[in-house]
Amino acid sequence: MEKRIGTQKITPNLWFTMNAEEAINFYMTIFKDGKKGRSSYYGEEGFEIHKIPAGTLMTQEFYLAGQEFLALNGGPYFQFNEAISFVINCDSQEEVDYYWDKLTEGGPAESQMCGWLKDKFGVSWQVVPLELTEMMQTEDKEALSRVTKEVLSSKKLDLNKLRAAYGK
Known part of the structure; x- marks a missing residue:
């Protein structure tokens, strides 16, 4: 049975503006054992809050060097910094x-x-x-x-x- 996201006790969740898929694909060219897991997509609910069209990728599970990650297309509200x-x-x-x-x-x-x-x-x-x-x-x-x-x-x-x- 294939290991799935969520089997690791702590999974880093990375908030991307709207380029999560581009980032994951970039990382997969670097970490040769990288792979994608399950995806979820925005529906019509919540549009009035997040303004992200239905059908847009919301989350994507992925692995790099055996480490589980979750990427979120969350909009421009938060940015990465060196604290992590x-x-x-x-x-x-x-x-x-x-x-x-x-x-x-x-x-x-x-x-x-x-x-x-x-x-x-x-x-x-x-x-x-x-x-x-x-x-x-x-x-x-x-x-x-x-x-x-x-x-x-x-x-x-x-x-x-x-x-x-x-x-x-």
């Missing part, structure tokens, strides 16, 4: 580069620091080499200080620079 982001744990610099390059295509590119970026839909992502997690848990305070300084001064994280800062 999705962390992509990467095994190599090549993987960091792949996700960074793909997610910044057509968008505002990197947003702040520490491996954070915003995609063209305004969704924030953190593209992080897994090795960094191990470095940040070291008891060597000097190594931790050097790595932290490198992270804070970086937009896209560079594993070779992180290793050099760590002392590897």
Whole structure:
């Protein structure tokens, strides 16, 4: 039996202005194991409130890297910001580069620091080499200080620079 949305205890619900399907299709070109689930559509009820025509996609379930998501075409009332982001744990610099390059295509590119970026839909992502997690848990305070300084001064994280800062 195929796993369906709702079997995961917590499912992120992403509010898009009216481009949820475009966003999902974009993400599916990046995450090769992505797939769509069930869809729902606006009916005539509530039009006087939301002003979205009947038959327009309302919600779309989808999966990226085994993670369930729900996308909502909700109108221009709410915008994404960096207070919520999705962390992509990467095994190599090549993987960091792949996700960074793909997610910044057509968008505002990197947003702040520490491996954070915003995609063209305004969704924030953190593209992080897994090795960094191990470095940040070291008891060597000097190594931790050097790595932290490198992270804070970086937009896209560079594993070779992180290793050099760590002392590897």
